[in-house]
Amino acid sequence: MxxxxxxxYWRVLIWFCVANLLVLLxxxxxxxxxxxxxxxxxxxxxxxxxxxxxxYESGGAPALADWSEQQRQEGIExxxxxxxxxxxxxxxxxxxxxxxxxxxxxxxxIVVQPWPGIYIAVQQVTGDDGQVRQLVAMSRTHTRxxxxxxxxxxxxIQLVLSLLCIGLLGWWVARSVARPVExxxxxxxxxxxxxxSTRVGHQGGMAHDELxxxxxxxxxxxxxxxxxxxxxxxxxxxxxxxxxxxxARLHLILDLAQRSTSAAxxxxxxxxxxxxxxxxxxxxxxxLTLSRLEGGIPGMEREPVELAELVQACIAQAELEADxxxxxxxxxxxxxxxxxxxxxLLERAVDNLITNAIKFSPAGGxxxxxxxxxxxxxxxxxxxxxxxxxxxxxxxxFRPFFRGSNAALTNxxxxxxxxxxxxxxxxxxxxxxxxxVHGGLEVHLRLPLASPV
Numbered sequence: 001m002x003x004x005x006x007x008x009y010w011r012v013l014i015w016f017c018v019a020n021l022l023v024l025l026x027x028x029x030x031x032x033x034x035x036x037x038x039x040x041x042x043x044x045x046x047x048x049x050x051x052x053x054x055x056y057e058s059g060g061a062p063a064l065a066d067w068s069e070q071q072r073q074e075g076i077e078x079x080x081x082x083x084x085x086x087x088x089x090x091x092x093x094x095x096x097x098x099x100x101x102x103x104x105x106x107x108x109x110i111v112v113q114p115w116p117g118i119y120i121a122v123q124q125v126t127g128d129d130g131q132v133r134q135l136v137a138m139s140r141t142h143t144r145x146x147x148x149x150x151x152x153x154x155x156x157i158q159l160v161l162s163l164l165c166i167g168l169l170g171w172w173v174a175r176s177v178a179r180p181v182e183x184x185x186x187x188x189x190x191x192x193x194x195x196x197s198t199r200v201g202h203q204g205g206m207a208h209d210e211l212x213x214x215x216x217x218x219x220x221x222x223x224x225x226x227x228x229x230x231x232x233x234x235x236x237x238x239x240x241x242x243x244x245x246x247x248a249r250l251h252l253i254l255d256l257a258q259r260s261t262s263a264a265x266x267x268x269x270x271x272x273x274x275x276x277x278x279x280x281x282x283x284x285x286x287x288l289t290l291s292r293l294e295g296g297i298p299g300m301e302r303e304p305v306e307l308a309e310l311v312q313a314c315i316a317q318a319e320l321e322a323d324x325x326x327x328x329x330x331x332x333x334x335x336x337x338x339x340x341x342x343x344x345l346l347e348r349a350v351d352n353l354i355t356n357a358i359k360f361s362p363a364g365g366x367x368x369x370x371x372x373x374x375x376x377x378x379x380x381x382x383x384x385x386x387x388x389x390x391x392x393x394x395x396x397x398f399r400p401f402f403r404g405s406n407a408a409l410t411n412x413x414x415x416x417x418x419x420x421x422x423x424x425x426x427x428x429x430x431x432x433x434x435x436x437v438h439g440g441l442e443v444h445l446r447l448p449l450a451s452p453v
Contacts, residue, residue, distance in 0.1 A: 048076075048078065061087055078138070095114065103122045104122065109121075109122065119138070120136075257273065307337045314351050315331055322367070326363040327363070331370075334370065340450040345426065354369070357386075367384050388440055394433055398431070
């Protein structure tokens with residue numbers, strides 16, 4: 001996985017950058033405030049001027065230069081002026097240099113603050129030689145603090161702020177990651193303990209990142225597992241219920257066969273037992289088919305299927321049963337209609353629909369089949385002329401093991417239409433049934449058309 005496409009990566013990176021910017025900004029502000037608060041004291045401009053004058057008188061301009069360099073290291077730009085001329089040049093702002101001659105001519109002590117945190121002082125001093133000189137000094141703060149000391153304090157404060165911000169950021173990131181991870185761990189533990197209804201749901205800090213997607217995937221997996229387990233339990237319950245009656249009959253038939261007094265009588269019982277066994281085999285096969293369909297068909301191969309040809313092939317296979325019941329199968333010719341799916345499953349679904357229609361058609365009746373295109377779907381319609389289904393039972397028609405009130409005298413287990421519905425759903429289609437205007441049942445099966453190559 002590319003980390004640059006990870007929303008969690010970008011979230012951590014952005015907050016880390018924000019933390020560093022805050023450290024830089026707050027570090028500067030807090031350092032300045034800390035220095036001014038802890039070291040603030042009024043500079044004694046008189047003593048400073050006397051110190052400068054003594055240095056000059058003792059060693060001239062070179063001594064004054066050394067003195068000025070020493071003051072610069074302590075955060076002050078300072079020199080002496082005599083008769084309006086500097087005895088050692090220092091760097092002054094242009095506006096200060098412009099105003100300085102006027103301040104010197106006033107021959108008085110001056111302390112001004114042209115900008116916040118900047119102080120300019122002009123201090124009169126008389127040397128031992130009786131000469132009047134003037135100290136001109138500029139301090140960036142109202143304190144005397146070496147630049148190295150100031151830098152050390154700044155680094156220490158920034159280090160403390162960095163550790164604090166990184167600690168808070170790490171705590172927040174760890175909390176935002178640990179909370180959903182703990183929720184996933186707890187949900188996994190509960191799932192392992194058998195609580196299949198467990199869901200992670202939405203957790204704080206999981207709005208759009210990979211952890212949120214993991215929680216959604218876990219919930220989808222849990223929902224799928226719960227549905228499969230619930231379905232399997234239902235299948236087992238239904239199967240055990242449905243197998244109870246034929247097994248009881250089979251047991252009775254075999255008991256009667258054992259008590260038979262002649263081979264002919266026993267043979268008739270064995271034929272009945274064979275029919276019951278075949279019935280049990282069919283029912284079990286249909287139940288397993290429905291179970292596999294309900295459980296999904298991972299990796300089901302799909303291929304283009306010509307629906308009209310498939311329906312005609314199913315009609316040809318059902319002709320024998322239809323003739324036996326004296327039912328006519330009427331096919332409405334159709335142009336080729338192609339869908340994408342499994343030919344075996346679709347054939348099973350169509351065959352079940354045709355068999356069901358034949359089963360409920362009266363002797364001499366007909367079953368009408370047609371395939372046509374409806375918008376972007378292929379529709380198969382099958383209509384019989386039997387008794388139909390009560391309106392109250394139409395919604396339950398595709399439910400497993402459901403047998404309508406008009407199906408009491410017909411063979412079957414109520415699984416055929418349930419299998420058809422699941423096959424249709426697997427193929428992304430839909431199916432519905434309704435009673436015809438003139439009687440009988442109409443079933444409409446819709447499947448998406450295959451995309452043109």
